[in-house]
Amino acid sequence: MNDIKLGQYVHGNSLIHSLDPRTKIICCTFIVIGILSSHNFWYLLAFLGLILVAIKYSGTPLSSIWRSMRGIRYLLLITFLFQAVLTQGEAVFQVGALSVTREGVVIGLINLLRLVILFLGSILLLMTTTPMKLSAGLEFLLLPLNKIKIPVQYFTTIISIAFRFIPTLVEESLSIKDAQRSRGARFDSPKILSNLKSYLAILIPLLASSMLRAEDLAEAMDSRCYGGNPNQYRMRTLKYDRVDIYLIIFMAIVLLAGLLI
Amino acid sequence: MSKIIDIKDLSYIYLPGTAYQQQALNNINISLNQGELLGLFGGNGSGKSTLAKLLNGLIYPTTGRVTVCGIDTSIKALRNDLWKKVGLVFQYPEQQIFESNVYDEVAYGLRNLDLSESEVKSRVYEALKRVGLIPNSMVNLSPVKLSGGVRRRIAIAGILALEPEILVMDEPMAGLDPLGQKLMLDIIKARQENKTQTTIIISHNLKDILALADKIAILEKGYLVFYGEVPELLNHIDILSKFRLELPDYLQVAYALNARGIKTNSEINNLHEAGLELIRIISSQKGKF
Amino acid sequence: MDGIQLIDVSKEFKTADSYKVALSSINFTIHEGEYIGILGLNQSGKSTLARLLNGLLKPTRGRVLINGMDTDSPQQLKEIRQLLGIVFPNPDNQLICPIVEEEIAFGPENLGLSPSEVHKRVSWALEIVGMQEMRNHAPHLLSGGQKQKVALASVLAMEPSYLVLDEPTSMLDPLSRREVLEHLRMINQENHMTIILISHNPEDLMDAKRLIVLNEGSIYMQGTPKEVYGDMGKLGAVGLNPPGLYQLIQQLEEEGYRIDDNFETIPQLVEKICQK
Known part of the structure; x- marks a missing residue:
């Protein structure tokens, strides 16, 4: 609670913050395609450098990014180790029955880099874009899918309702937890079964109230004529600048370079 | 004391x-x-x-x-x-109900006290009575199907059953209709009659x-x-x-008279006495004419 | 024809083994511009009534007509809901969007209005409830009273002719309650919107020009607040007490003092008496 949560929006005035959310989403898509289609270690390393520059430029403290990286350090380690051990090839050294191969180390490093880039890219997107801008951008970009009968606006409504209610549910779960603690519920008991029961005593009321909320919410939406319209009002805030165009062109070139190498 | x-x-x-x-x-x-x-x-x-x-x-x-x-x-x-x-009844306590029948719900705290099942039973029945419910007809019901007011009383029974020396209730009246409010007042007054039990009402x-x-x-x-x-x-x-309009009706009269510098004849303790005082004032004014 | 008409309306709900009658044979007409109070305890059928008015529920028997349109016909439902907006009791469960201004834009957007018109209405509605400064706030950071004002604004922004409020104050503190009631009075007087205020609290309904008292699914009393609240015995029989102001007025009138003026608060009454 005292710390900035992973991927939570942090207010700022950098160029990255002021970019149109669509630009950021498109660039992130380019990044994903770029790093997944390239096997060139140096290209990926350059890509990592590019992202680090962007992070620095966004004013997001590197220390907080570094701390959040620690959260996935085991995932990174396991990925690397598995690749290093399970890939066939020229053995570098042997640990019991397992042999670490040269090819394995290279593939492991490449995949490690890919994961790190994906992670940093998405964190940068989330930390510099408000949830509302993000969902407006997504809705705009996905709207053409309506033509092939995919109801995009329903998904974005769901996302929007989630943003609205997650804080409310967190608050409610804390207050139910307090209420059950006042009836002697323990969450640190040595008996696992009694802890489980305590958590059920939070979960069940939370579910019950969520169902009630859902009913109420459906009535409120019906009463205000909800019919699955795209959220034009939210999307009206979207505006392309010259910088946005430049950035997309630049990223397209970077992507193309990756595909050609 | x-x-x-x-x-x-x-x-x-x-x-x-x-x-x-x-x-x-x-x-x-x-x-x-x-x-x-x-x-x-x-x-x-x-x-x-x-x-x-x-x-x-x-x-x-x-x-x-x-x-x-x-x-x-x-x-x-x-x-x-x-x-x-210290028994704490939270705001909208009916929201914390989670057991599948009324008995288990009221007994939840008691079981955390590690009491014998016979002691639990007698306390559950006693607590349900104290919130104005009939235990025999209630204990097997599923709380989900009961009205909000009854659910609130069940939640309160769950705390009363613990026989706390101090009972703290956060907004016990919130959202209740006049009938439900009266029932809640009765529960609190019954507790007040017992001179050893301390109560705090937050509102x-x-x-x-x-x-x-x-x-x-x-x-x-x-x-x-x-x-x-x-x-x-x-x-x-x-x-x-500052809280002029939030005072009980009879005190609004007393306060308004006070503010006009009019001495009241006797202490005003309820709305009827407030009315009598107003009648006295009107008739005394007629005396002037 | 303008107005709300309920013709012999009954509503029954199916329960596990029987039918529960929520409303039986309700008849009344509400004209545009009126301020109506509907008084009743829980289970009196008042929330069912609110949901019948905009077609969230359909009557089991009888007809509900809004400006002549039957709530039973699906084609006219959207038009009916544009004409008749509802504010619900729980401020937390009727706010849909993560930002206040989007919440208020939600209804107008569904009506297919242009972004500039939506923008205009959002500003207008926020101003009426005095919440302009909260425009870019997240609803979960607001107090209960502020949330309910946002809920009110979000219905106002649809510019309905009829505004139905189902227990809008029962979860609010006294100060917010008075503020909401004050807004309703202004909306009725200055914007000429019809107000139908449903409550279990007789004091909430003192601004209404006409009261309908519901008891166990039927209309129990009808009349001006003075008529209804003047009959303490009849109200008391169903567990309702008139507001203190009316109890005082009745006590004075029984002593032969006629109170002709319209008072809104007890201090006003005392003030007047002292001036005589």
Whole structure:
């Protein structure tokens, strides 16, 4: 609670913050395609450098990014180790029955880099874009899918309702937890079964109230004529600048370079 | 009479040292004797719900001391057992119901006390009676199907069954219709008749509190602006004028007369007496003509 | 034809083994511009009534007509809901969007209005409830009273002719309650919107020009507040008490003092008496 949560929006005035959310989403898509289609270690390393520059430029403290990286350090380690051990090839050294191969180390490093880039890219997107801008951008970009009968606006409504209610549910779960603690519920008991029961005593009321909320919410939406319209009002805030165009062109070139190498 | 609650120089700060830091309570001093009913009045963000949590050890003072039933709540080892002595009924307590039948719901806290099942049973039945429900017809029902008012009484029974020395209720009347409010008043008054049980009612509604309390504490933005017995409050014109329209009807009459400098003949204790006083004033004015 | 008409309306709900009658044979007409109070305890059928008015529920028997349109016909439902907006009791469960201004834009957007018109209405509605400064706030950071004002604004922004409020104040503190009631009075007087205020609290309904008292699914009393609240015995029989002001007025009138003026609060009454 005292710390900035992973991927939570942090207010700022950098160029990255002021970019149109669509630009950021498109660039992130380019990044994903770029790093997944390239096997060139140096290209990926350059890509990592590019992202680090962007992070620095966004004013997001590197220390907080570094701390959040620690959260996935085991995932990174396991990925690397598995690749290093399970890939066939020229053995570098042997640990019991397992042999670490040269090819394995290279593939492991490449995949490690890919994961790190994906992670940093998405964190940068989330930390510099408000949830509302993000969902407006997504809705705009996905709207053409309506033509092939995919109801995009329903998904974005769901996302929007989630943003609205997650804080409310967190608050409610804390207050139910307090209420059950006042009836002697323990969450640190040595008996696992009694802890489980305590958590059920939070979960069940939370579910019950969520169902009630859902009913109420459906009535409120019906009463205000909800019919699955795209959220034009939210999307009206979207505006392309010259910088946005430049950035997309630049990223397209970077992507193309990756595909050609 | 013995002091059952002693709050000394209490301050509480939310999330100290972070950007969200907020002083919720400032230098509060309250002491309460056994058997008294304290009405704790305050608006949004006054800190009244924070105070409730401090009383049963869910949180503990940033500075100052809270002593409840002789237990200093800042001592961690003792704090964990405080729930047995201080029963806390949260706002909208019906939302915390989770068992599949009324019996188990009321028994939940009792079972955490490790009582024998026969003792649990007798306490569950007793508690249901005390909230005005008929135990035999209730215990096997599923709480989900009951009305909000009945569910609230079941939740309260779950706390009363613990036989706490101090009962703290946060907005017990909120959302109830006049009939439900009357039933709730009856539950509280029945408890008040027992002179050894201490009760604290927290509310944003001065009317509810004045109808019940021996002592009143008024919190505003974390500061205690009044603490004392009910008759004392009636002498504090500055506070009364602030909450003029939130006073019970008969006090609105008394206060309005007072403000006009008109001496009332007798003490006004209810609306009917207030009416009689008005009639006396009108007839005395006619005498002038 | 303008107005709301209920013709012999009954509503029954199917329960596990029987039918529960929520409303039986309700008849009344509400004209545009009126301020109506509907008083009743829980289970009196008042929330069912609110949901019948905009077609969230369909009557089991009888007809509900809004400006002549039957709530039973699906084609006219959207038009009916544009004409008749509802504010619900729980402020937390009727706010849909993560930002206040989007919340208020939600209804107008569904009506297919242009972004500039939506923008205009959002500003207008926020101003009426005095919440302009909260425009870019997240609803979960607001107090209960502020949330309910946002809920009110979000219905106002659809510019309905009829505004139905189902227990809008039962979860609010006294100060917010008075503020909401004050807004309703202004909306009725200055914007000429019809107000149908449903409550279990007789004091909430003192601004209404006409009261309908529901008891166990039927209309129990009807009349001006003075008529209804003047009959303490009849109200008391169903567990309702008139507001203190009316109890005082009745007590004075029984002693032969006629109170002709319209008072809104007890201090006003006392003031007047002292001036005589």
